[in-house]
Amino acid sequence: AQTVTQSQPEMSVQEAETVTLSCTYDTSESNYYLFWYKQPPSRQMILVIRQEAYKQQNATENRFSVNFQKAAKSFSLKISDSQLGDTAMYFCAFMPPGAGSYQLTFGKGTKLSVIP
Amino acid sequence: DVKVTQSSRYLVKRTGEKVFLECVQDMDHENMFWYRQDPGLGLRLIYFSYDVKMKEKGDIPEGYSVSREKKERFSLILESASTNQTSMYLCASSGTSGGSRAYEQYFGPGTRLTVT
Numbered sequence: 068a069q070t071v072t073q074s075q076p077e078m079s080v081q082e083a084e085t086v087t088l089s090c091t092y093d094t095s096e097s098n099y100y101l102f103w104y105k106q107p108p109s110r111q112m113i114l115v116i117r118q119e120a121y122k123q124q125n126a127t128e129n130r131f132s133v134n135f136q137k138a139a140k141s142f143s144l145k146i147s148d149s150q151l152g153d154t155a156m157y158f159c160a161f162m163p164p165g166a167g168s169y170q171l172t173f174g175k176g177t178k179l180s181v182i183p
Numbered sequence: 184d185v186k187v188t189q190s191s192r193y194l195v196k197r198t199g200e201k202v203f204l205e206c207v208q209d210m211d212h213e214n215m216f217w218y219r220q221d222p223g224l225g226l227r228l229i230y231f232s233y234d235v236k237m238k239e240k241g242d243i244p245e246g247y248s249v250s251r252e253k254k255e256r257f258s259l260i261l262e263s264a265s266t267n268q269t270s271m272y273l274c275a276s277s278g279t280s281g282g283s284r285a286y287e288q289y290f291g292p293g294t295r296l297t298v299t
Contacts (some may be wrong), residue, residue, distance in 0.1 A: 085299035162286060169214045169277055169286060175225035
């Protein structure tokens, strides 16, 4: 079974600074998907960024980027120019490939606070 | 935009009551999921469905059942609510087509259930 570990339960960052959230996972699969989801306080969970394991290039979405280290099974999220609206719970998630394997395994989350 | 709606944002029920949580998606997605979210535990999968009338147990199905009679609707049922089922319940859906967006899960706003 796959496991996803987020080792930082809480983090804080000054507005406009850069912060990196860590995620490691354990799998014997060679191809899979990785995701970062954001859950703002009292608001809906939304997808931040997605990475396919077969792609060597790190995914980027505006101020959000990942550092995907396949051999190390590491998938960290970097938020540049942090904004107050980035305050949220962030969840790392893993999805194995293959028909029927639509399940996500989530980490326990990192609570990020952006300080003005 | 994908829309996933849940029947209630907040619900208070008594121990032993039968509880129905409804989820509806408007994107013709094949897959639907029910998660439970608890502080420090992240999201845990209760049940999922990959087609009408089909269901699969997730990691914590005990005490729950589900129903999917129509493609757009996925119901979570607590046959006899107990206090340890007090939690946030999140519904999600995903499709199997759409190129790079396939398999991404889209979440509803959540139902915070309190069992007293």
